[in-house]
Amino acid sequence: MCTPRTTWRGRGTRSRSRWDCRSNGPRGPRWCRTQSWCRGRRRGPARWRPRWRPHPGRRAPGCVGRVDRGVQGREWLVPSCSKAFERGRGFPVAFPGRGHGTDDAATCQPTGRPQKELTISKHESPEETAARLGKPGDYPFTRGIHASMYRGRRWTMRQYAGFGSAGETNARFRSLLEAGQTGLSVAFDLPTQMGLDSDDPLAAGEVGKVGVAIDSIDDMRRLMDGIPLDEVSTSMTINATAAALLLLYQLVAEEQGVDRERIRGTVQNDILKEYIARGTYIYPPEPSMRLVPDLFAYCAAELPAWNTISISGYHIREAGSTAAQEVGFTIANGLAYVEAAREAGLDVDEFAPRLSFFWNGHKDFLEEIAKYRAARRLWARLMRERVGATNPRSWTMRFHTQTAGSTLTAQQPENNIVRT
Structure with a gap:
């Protein structure tokens, strides 16, 4: 309880009322003054006061x-x-x-x-x-x-997009660029990823579904119509047919008058993770692995600004791995590509600077930060000490991150916006 008392400020001064704080418990008046009902409660310390906004x-x-x-x-x-x-x-x-x-x-x-x-x-x-x-x-x-x-x-901001026909996806790309997007990310439909034409019986029901259908160079022309390919970098999520799609993109860019040195972008070209987690492969592993260093050599000679591979942990994480397993499997795949390229006669310091990675951004914020830091450190040490690369750019792990689709739920669409 709180009782009033009177104090004197000195001779000839007016009295003023204060409050004595009492408490029935052992915590005493100091505790009493922290309660909202205490009439003798003092104002909190300065650090509790709201700062100027x-x-x-x-x-x-x-x-x-x-x-x-x-x-x-x-x-x-x-x-x-x-x-x-x-x-x-x-x-x-x-x-x-x-x-x-x-x-x-x-x-x-x-x-x-x-x-x-x-x-x-x-x-x-x-x-x-x-x-x-x-x-x-x-x-x-x-x-x-x-x-x-x-x-x-x-960082470059690009939204993964692609659906229906090449013309429909082109309209979407233009809309995204007008809204401030600084790069393109192309989603291909399943038949394109599997090397099937849209009129193939095996492609029935999948053409233009959750990705754009590209069957020929005419489709690629419509897809990139009116987009300045010398100013925009393009990421293409394509693996088994990466070499064919990259060539179509290069030919369209050259038709626009773009120099080969200015063609920028990335093909995923990570066939090993298809066997591990995703499944969009065409050939057995051994011949598929021969295509990867072939693309390394071609881009080193013809497209020096192109990222030849995006070694992906994202799909492995979406398939159920932990953060540590995502790093372990992905870096193991990366070393396999490096060794395959060296066996093909390529100099590691010629192709390694164009290697890139693709990580999953899951919901445990601190764990993801630690994952990225550990992966960068581990890759740098492996490339310098185990592989023997001498160019500092060969030691760096350049990577792209997308938020985890497995954290999204159909029942909570507004929470999905925050999660992504």
């Missing part, structure tokens, strides 16, 4: 930027010039240019406090951290393959 149209203290309302009703500070970065104020929504420098990188938190370019543990010296983890952009690339990572350059 900018409102649209107002400026944050000490910042030259303005405040705009962002996604999900949150307000973010958008600096109007680079001086905001120098002052350590503001948080830019838009990232800097495509370079990897850190001079113009975002260096502030939403609260306006300076953000360090690189955070090092307080419990060990910088030398110990460098020896154990390495810095971003340095071997073994645990913390990333670029020094500034996404603070210097945003």
Whole structure:
């Protein structure tokens, strides 16, 4: 219970009422003042008080930027010039240019406090951290393959798309590019993945289903009509027929007048995971493995900017593996491709820089971060110490990630948006 009492501030001063806090329990008045019903309750410490939040149209203290309302009703500070970065104020929504420098990188938190370019543990010296983890952009690339990572350059954003005819998918691609997408990702129907024409009896009921049907170069022309292939990179999820589809894409790009050096993109070309987890293979494993290094050699000579393979753990994880198994099987497949290419007479430092990986982004956030860091570190050590690659680019694991389809449910469509 709380009882009033009167105190005197000194001679000739007015009295004022305060409250004595009583408690029937052993916790005493200190506990009483933490309760909402206590009339003598004090205001919480300063760290509990809500911080200043900018409102649209107002400026944050000490910042030259303005405040705009962002996604999900949150307000973010958008600096109007680079001086905001120098002052350590503001948080830019838009990232800097495509370079990897850190001079113009975002260096502030939403609260306006300076953000360090690189955070090092307080419990060990910088030398110990460098020896154990390495810095971003340095071997073994645990913390990333670029020094500034996404603070210097945003990742390419592409939505997996493809359905019906080539004309329908082309309209979808144009819509996505107009909406701000920065790359294309082509989904092919099952007959195309299995090397079947649309009029083949075995393709009945599957043509244009959850993917676009491509039977000839005319279909590829319609698919890429009006899309500047010298400005957009294209990822094609194709494996058993990867060589044929890549050639069709190259011919269409050359018809547009695009130089071979400027044709950019990726073919999945990961046939081993088809035997493990997915099933869209045509030939037995041994002849299929001969096609993979053939594509490595062709792209090294003709399409130097093309990623020749996307070694995929995504499908293995979707088939039921754990995160550790996903890394283990995928890196084992990667080493098998490297050895097959070396047996075919290819120099590892000529094809290894164009290898790429494809990981599953599952719902355990911290486990996924640890998975990516461990995979980068493991691949770098294997390529340098076991394979003997000498080019630092051959040690880096460049990868693409998609959120896990197995975490989605038909009963919770709105939660699916958050999960993806």
